[in-house]
Amino acid sequence: MPASSIRARVRAEMIDEIKAVARRHLATDGANLSLRAVARDMGMVSSAIYRYFPSRDELLTALIIEAYDSLGDAVEAADADCERLDLRGRWHATCRAARDWALAHPAEYALLYGSPVPGYAAPDDTIGPAQRPPLTLVGILRDGLEAGRIDPPPGTEPAEPLRDDLADLAQAFFPSLTGALLARGMAGWTQLFGLISFELFGRLNRTLPHRDAYFDHQTALMADLIGLPPAE
Amino acid sequence: MPASSIRARVRAEMIDEIKAVARRHLATDGANLSLRAVARDMGMVSSAIYRYFPSRDELLTALIIEAYDSLGDAVEAADADCERLDLRGRWHATCRAARDWALAHPAEYALLYGSPVPGYAAPDDTIGPAQRPPLTLVGILRDGLEAGRIDPPPGTEPAEPLRDDLADLAQAFFPSLTGALLARGMAGWTQLFGLISFELFGRLNRTLPHRDAYFDHQTALMADLIGLPPAE
DNA sequence: TCAAAACCGAGAGCAGTGCTCTTGACGGAG
DNA sequence: CTCCGTCAAGAGCACTGCTCTCGGTTTTGA
Numbered sequence: 001m002p003a004s005s006i007r008a009r010v011r012a013e014m015i016d017e018i019k020a021v022a023r024r025h026l027a028t029d030g031a032n033l034s035l036r037a038v039a040r041d042m043g044m045v046s047s048a049i050y051r052y053f054p055s056r057d058e059l060l061t062a063l064i065i066e067a068y069d070s071l072g073d074a075v076e077a078a079d080a081d082c083e084r085l086d087l088r089g090r091w092h093a094t095c096r097a098a099r100d101w102a103l104a105h106p107a108e109y110a111l112l113y114g115s116p117v118p119g120y121a122a123p124d125d126t127i128g129p130a131q132r133p134p135l136t137l138v139g140i141l142r143d144g145l146e147a148g149r150i151d152p153p154p155g156t157e158p159a160e161p162l163r164d165d166l167a168d169l170a171q172a173f174f175p176s177l178t179g180a181l182l183a184r185g186m187a188g189w190t191q192l193f194g195l196i197s198f199e200l201f202g203r204l205n206r207t208l209p210h211r212d213a214y215f216d217h218q219t220a221l222m223a224d225l226i227g228l229p230p231a232e
Numbered sequence: 233m234p235a236s237s238i239r240a241r242v243r244a245e246m247i248d249e250i251k252a253v254a255r256r257h258l259a260t261d262g263a264n265l266s267l268r269a270v271a272r273d274m275g276m277v278s279s280a281i282y283r284y285f286p287s288r289d290e291l292l293t294a295l296i297i298e299a300y301d302s303l304g305d306a307v308e309a310a311d312a313d314c315e316r317l318d319l320r321g322r323w324h325a326t327c328r329a330a331r332d333w334a335l336a337h338p339a340e341y342a343l344l345y346g347s348p349v350p351g352y353a354a355p356d357d358t359i360g361p362a363q364r365p366p367l368t369l370v371g372i373l374r375d376g377l378e379a380g381r382i383d384p385p386p387g388t389e390p391a392e393p394l395r396d397d398l399a400d401l402a403q404a405f406f407p408s409l410t411g412a413l414l415a416r417g418m419a420g421w422t423q424l425f426g427l428i429s430f431e432l433f434g435r436l437n438r439t440l441p442h443r444d445a446y447f448d449h450q451t452a453l454m455a456d457l458i459g460l461p462p463a464e
Numbered sequence: 465t466c467a468a469a470a471c472c473g474a475g476a477g478c479a480g481t482g483c484t485c486t487t488g489a490c491g492g493a494g
Numbered sequence: 495c496t497c498c499g500t501c502a503a504g505a506g507c508a509c510t511g512c513t514c515t516c517g518g519t520t521t522t523g524a
Contacts, residue, residue, distance in 0.1 A: 007471080007520065031347065034510065047513080048473050056511065115263065115346025116433055130435075153385055155456035162445035169439045183446075187453050191419060194426030201348055203362075207401045213394035214415075221419050224387035225457055239492075239500080266481065279484080280502050288482065470521070481510065490501075 015052050017042065019066065022059055026107045031117065035059070057120055060111070064122065065129055067108040072132030074101045079136050087144045088220075088228045094136050095192050095219040102196045109200060113193060134189050138173050141185050144228065145176045152184055152227030181226070188222040195219070247284050249274065251298065254291055258339045263349060267291070289352055292343070296354065297361055299340040304364030306333045311368050319376045320452075320460045326368050327424050327451040334428045341432060345425060366421050370405050373417050376460065377408045384416055384459030413458070420454040427451070 021041050025033045035056050036046040053059040078097035082090040102109040112130070116122075122130075144150040158166050158179055166179025173182070195218055198204050199211060208214050253273050257265045267288050268278040285291040310329035314322040334341040344362070348354075354362075376382040390398050390411055398411025405414070427450055430436050431443060440446050 011471090030349070032510095035512090036510065045474050046511085047475075050512075051472060110347035113347075113429075113433075113435075115342035117262070153387075153456075155385075156449065156452040158449050159445075161442045162440075162449055165440050165442055165446070169437060172439070183449060184453060187423060187450055190426035190430060190450070191423050193430070194422035197345075197429070198422060198425070201345075203345075205401060207404070208394075208397050210393045210397055213391075214397070217388065217390050217394055217415060218419055218422070220388040221416065221457060224385075225453060243500090264481095267483090268481065277503050278482085279504080282483075283501065465524100467524090468522085470519105472519075473517095475516085476514085478513080479511095482508095484507080485505085487504085488502095490499105492497105492499090494495100494497085 011052070018049065018052055018059070019062055022063060023066075023108070026063065026111070027105075028107075030107055031111055031114070033060075057117075060117070060120065061123055061126065063108070064111055064126055067105065067112055068126060068129030068132065070105070070108070071098065071101050071112070072129055072136075074098070075133045075136050079139070084143055085147055085149065086231070087140055087149055088223050088231050090140050091137075091188075091223050091226075091228055092216065092219060094133070094140070096215070098133060098192060099196050099199075099215055102200055106200055109196070113197060114201075137185055137189055138177075140228075141177060141181060141226075142174050145181075149229050150181065150227045151229070152181060153224065155225075158183055184226045188219075188226050191222045192219065243284070250281065250284055250291070251294055254295060255298075255340070258295065258343070259337075260339075262339055263343055263346070265292075292349070292352065293355055293358065295340070296343055296358055299337065299344055300358060300361030300364065302337070302340070303330065303333050303344070304361055304368075306330070307365045307368050311371070316375055317379055317381065318463070319372055319381055320455050320463050322372050323369075323420075323455050323458075323460055324448065324451060326365075326372070327447070330365060330424060331428050331431075331447055334432055338432055341428070345429060346433075369417055369421055370409075372460075373409060373413060373458075374406050377413070381461050382413065382459045383461070384413060385456065387457075390415055416458045420451075420458050423454045424451065 018038060021038045022033055025038055025041070029037075033056075035049050035053075039046040039049050049059075053062070074097045075094050078093040079090050082093050084090075141150065163179055166182055170177040170179050170182040195215055199215070204211065204214075250270060253270045254265055257270055257273070261269075265288075267281050271278040271281050281291075285294070306329045307326050310325040311322050314325050316322075373382065395411055398414055402409040402411050402414040427447055431447070436443065436446075
């Protein structure tokens, strides 16, 4: 064990360094990072990288999982910093945390939520970390329902056959979640993703200089739609 | 003119054929299409392509503009097929048209609304065609306001400094558009983009088999948020 | 303890990419 | 008919992901 662990330790450090250099390249070169380039940066030969990652896609997968966890950490920490029953505060905090993380790590965000790489299929290892942000939003719904503090405004109700789909999916989260509320929560999650993507990918109108205020207002609209009570 | 135009005609046909082959490759290989591959498909040598497109990015730009116009045509046609005062019908028709187009041309949609290509900056030729879909939505707002048929539900109002930004931007569209309504319209547009992206990029939960119904319901929620009157 | 097994880095090599440059042939314009 | 512009072709450069082999080191197990 002591002798073998020194090799294993060096190997783990090597993997970490490769991932760190690759993450740095990702920030500048975008999704098309080159194994040879990271190998050059590390003073190695390209073929040596393959001792640690069997392919470029495997390296990308490792970076994707790390990015999902980094985003999940940020979102969950922001949510945990709020009063449990301050539903609207938690909603805004999680949304802002996701946006802040995306603005700080644009290339990683593009890797997670941008167009999928053509030949690349995300392995199952990624679906767990990928669900952490939306699950945080579901947690807000759960706490709000338990406290009886969620009142969605009147509006379109899901009809068949969607009603059963939503009800089944809602039951998989927690029993008191209705399909109608789940749909509104998913609308909020979709809006959050769209807001960040538009801002990050440059599709936001240039005549909106106060982007923080715009983001907060648009997420507030979705909080209204979900039925989160106004902050007192 | 007659003699020179035969040359120009052949050249124009060549450009069209290159774009057609490239679009075909785009559907299979995604964003990383190869000039050499399209040249091979046309029985040419790669360097010959450069007689018609100075770089791969120029070819991509041409495809992007064509795709924007194709999407714009579909959206505007769907909108024009509706009764002018059937605001909700127009909203659903345009949303469905955008989704149908995206599902029929996933690679082109990813090219337009996916993560930007790292070294590539969209030239100004693209911003005109790119604005056609959102401008169609603005047209629904304009007709609705002129007919006095839009009643947004109560909810968060934009505060300073966002209020002025939105008001200025709204004035640039048409005078009677308020900043608050514009923000709700932009939320609808953001939601539409997010819905399509989630479905296309495989982030939609697999337990929602009736995707058409889900899409219609979510866009109906946004119609409620905007204040489009219910269909009678 | 000492040989066998596993691991590792370096290098060559293959097939592919975008792009540049030169060469030679063809066709329209004066 | 001659010139000039346009064209396809080919060679070549620098780059990519990836495979394989060759030595050298480290770890393991008998």
